Amino acid sequence: MKVFIGVLAFASFASSLDYPRLQIVDRNMYSEGKKNITIAYLLQGFSSQEATLTSGVGKWLIKVQKQAETELTKKLSVPIILETTGIKVPGGELPYLLSTWISSGQMHADTVVDYLKTFFRKSFNPDIICLVTKATLYDSTQRKYLGYSKYTNLCNGLVPMLLQYNNPGENTGVLLSTLIQSSISPDVRSRWKDMTEREKDFYLNGCNKRYKERKNQNSDEYYPVPIYKDEVYKNGEYAYY
Numbered sequence: 716m717k718v719f720i721g722v723l724a725f726a727s728f729a730s731s732l733d734y735p736r737l738q739i740v741d742r743n744m745y746s747e748g749k750k751n752i753t754i755a756y757l758l759q760g761f762s763s764q765e766a767t768l769t770s771g772v773g774k775w776l777i778k779v780q781k782q783a784e785t786e787l788t789k790k791l792s793v794p795i796i797l798e799t800t801g802i803k804v805p806g807g808e809l810p811y812l813l814s815t816w817i818s819s820g821q822m823h824a825d826t827v828v829d830y831l832k833t834f835f836r837k838s839f840n841p842d843i844i845c846l847v848t849k850a851t852l853y854d855s856t857q858r859k860y861l862g863y864s865k866y867t868n869l870c871n872g873l874v875p876m877l878l879q880y881n882n883p884g885e886n887t888g889v890l891l892s893t894l895i896q897s898s899i900s901p902d903v904r905s906r907w908k909d910m911t912e913r914e915k916d917f918y919l920n921g922c923n924k925r926y927k928e929r930k931n932q933n934s935d936e937y938y939p940v941p942i943y944k945d946e947v948y949k950n951g952e953y954a955y956y
Contacts, residue, residue: 740937743916743923749794750919752787752869752895753841754780755801755941759813759822759848760880763804772847773802775884782888783895790896791907793915798923800841801939809834813846822850824863824877831875832866838941840873842922843895849880862890869898870921 743750756776758766767773780797787795804810812830816823831844852860864876876894878887896904903910903918910918925937 740925740927742925743920749796750916751796751798751923752843752919753798753800753923753925753940754843754845755841756799756803757809757844757846758802758804759810759846760850761804761847766802766804768799768802772880775881775887776802776847778884779878779888779891782885783891786889786892787895790892791915793912793919801941813848817850820850821853822848822877823854824852824860825854825865828863828865828875828877832873835873835875835941838873839926839938840941842869842924843874843876843898844941845876845878845891847878847880852877852879861887862894864894864898867898867900867904869895869900870919871900874898 758772761772764770765772768777776799780799784795784797787797805813813822813827816826816830827846831846835844852863854860854863860877860879861882862876862878864874866874868874874895876891876898878891899907899918907915926940926942927937
């Protein structure tokens with residue numbers, strides 16, 4: 716498990732909408748053997764003080780993520796590292812909207828993942844945004860889930876996921892690995908066992924794109940993502956979710 720600590724004071728960038736100043740770095744292309752998949756966690760029903768990897772939910776996520784890495788490495792036959800780009804309690808309108816989709820402690824999973832996909836369409840994003848909630852997840856058939864995802868564009872755009880908090884860490888880690896594996900393109904997933912190492916690398920190279928300022932190309936510091944491109948630029952600073 717790798718945790719990315721971002722620098723949050725880039726006023727010169729945030730004071731404009733000059734997106735070309737950002738350089739996209741395809742980090743997996745320069746990584747021999749192991750492949751990184753970036754993931755950010757949004758916490759629903761938690762306090763902002765809990766948005767740290769040393770809190771109860773943070774320690775739980777560490778266990779979940781480590782187990783998911785182990786499972787993915789076995790399933791994909793490629794060393795996989797899940798790189799955390801952030802853990803946040805979302806701000807703005809998002810927490811209110813999420814609360815409207817919870818009734819009697821239950822969250823409609825399909826509605827929420829669809830909304831997350833739409834909400835972050837104008838963001839610089841990690842590969843996965845995972846909403847962690849204390850609510851019970853269910854779908855239109857009233858089937859209940861411990862985790863939920865439906866999109867199959869991993870390494871080719873944002874994949875939103877949901878996890879229910881405080882189930883056993885190792886079991887949830889196995890579940891997270893299944894959600895991630897299932898988010899691989901169906902055509903690629905069906906051929907995975909027969910693909911060459913080079914073909915697997917080529918697909919996974921679409922993951923782990925990071926963003927830095929062009930004027931600081933030699934810097935090892937990347938923007939913490941997700942960062943919303945529009946509407947969140949206020950008073951010369953940027954907001955991120």
